[in-house]
Amino acid sequence: MRISILTLFPEMFDGFMNTSIIKKARLKELVQMEAVDIREFTDDRHRRVDEYPFGGGQGMIMKCQPVLDCVDSLRTENSRVLLMGPTGRRFDQAMAHELVQEQHLILLCGHYEGLDARIREFVDDEVSIGDYVLTGGEIAAMVISDAVTRLVDGVITEQSHLDESFENGLLEYPQYTRPADYKGHRVPEVLLSGHHEKIRQFRLKESLRLTLRVRPDLLKNRVWTLEEQRLMEEVLQEENVLPDEKTVE
Ligand code: 6GU
Secondary structure, three states: OEEEEEEOOHHHHHHHHOOHHHHHHHHOOOOEEEEEEHHHHOOOOOOOOEEOOOOOOOOOEEOHHHHHHHHHHHOOOOEEEEEEEEEEEEOOHHHHHHHOOOOEEEEEEOOOOEEOHHHHHHOOEEEEOOOOOOOOOHHHHHHHHHHHHOOOOOOOOHHHHHOOOOOOOOOOOOOOOOOOEEOOEEOOHHHHOOOHHHHHHHHHHHHHHHHHHHOHHHHOOOOOOHHHHHHHHHHHHHOOOOHHHOOOO
8 A cells, every 4th residue: 555645744744654553564565655745846936835816815725736746746547636625525434444445545735725626626535534624634644544554454453453443333342451450440350250251242331331422323323233232221221321312223
């Protein structure tokens, strides 16, 4: 997998690319990642990359020429070009799985007040990471390349994925490590028992409880196993959720 990030601020990616799992994935050559400086592509004598908006108004607008020449210098028939922006399709774990299938992602970071709208005619998709506004697309590009990189085969161990938040439509169960008693706050007894089947059921039940408490929306269109239905009935009793509050039919 190759990820090219097009930006006016390539230095923002130095720490990101050279730390922890992303660094390891690059050193193992499981991903190739580069931050490309859009300004290097400007034809302008003064190296300008933005201009005043036609029709007037606040702020500066990124010009077509440097942005699209930068994209063209990198794009092949196997590239998918994604524009980072708050008006895009919302990124989630399912999209991360979709994007990891691509050979080459080009993540284009907009900045300043905006970019020339014609740039959208040359990209495959616009992607947003959530309902809030960032000063630029760089942090969104880091979020997307991080979420995609960790799904590349060999980057992290396989079992880590299966239990994760969102992978099974639930939030991940809580985990604990030593000591078993921290200032009177005890680890649930079943986790110390070595009883693997009981531990599995406990974790599934706690996943259901956490999801009900903080993300009941994730339970709306769920296809339930019999075991999940039974454990969720127990959770609803324990949490004192009244029948008409059930989001969970
Ligand atoms: Cl991709 N860009 C910007 N500027 N703001 C955002 C975003 C992207 N996603 C959410 N907010």
